[in-house]
Amino acid sequence: MSRTASGELLWELMHPDDRAWTPDAPEEYHGLHLGWQRAACVPIEWHRRTLPAVKIRVCAHTCECMVIVYELGAYGGKYLIRRTTRRAEGDRVVETDHLGAKDIGELWSRLLCGLAR
């Protein structure tokens, strides 16, 4: 899959409001909020981040107004989801395995609609 094609796939999964994909569309609205966790929700396997953290290119993230922020990041040709829980004693950061664009896109959309956490 080409870089652009996977970018479009991820964009469509992350922006279900029918806006056309462009490489530099502005993210000027309130960020993504997760849907309520559903009965069929399955647990995501989170791994404690090993330091130093790898620098990811953030493709999408949930709204900064929440205590827990999820980021979908690209790293070394793969993708991962990073979950940061803000706490008074310091952020707690965990990540998924590194996955291909299709798998991470599915996991991200399941996370957003409450089918995986």
Ligand SMILES: [Zn+2]
């Ligand atoms: Zn918000």
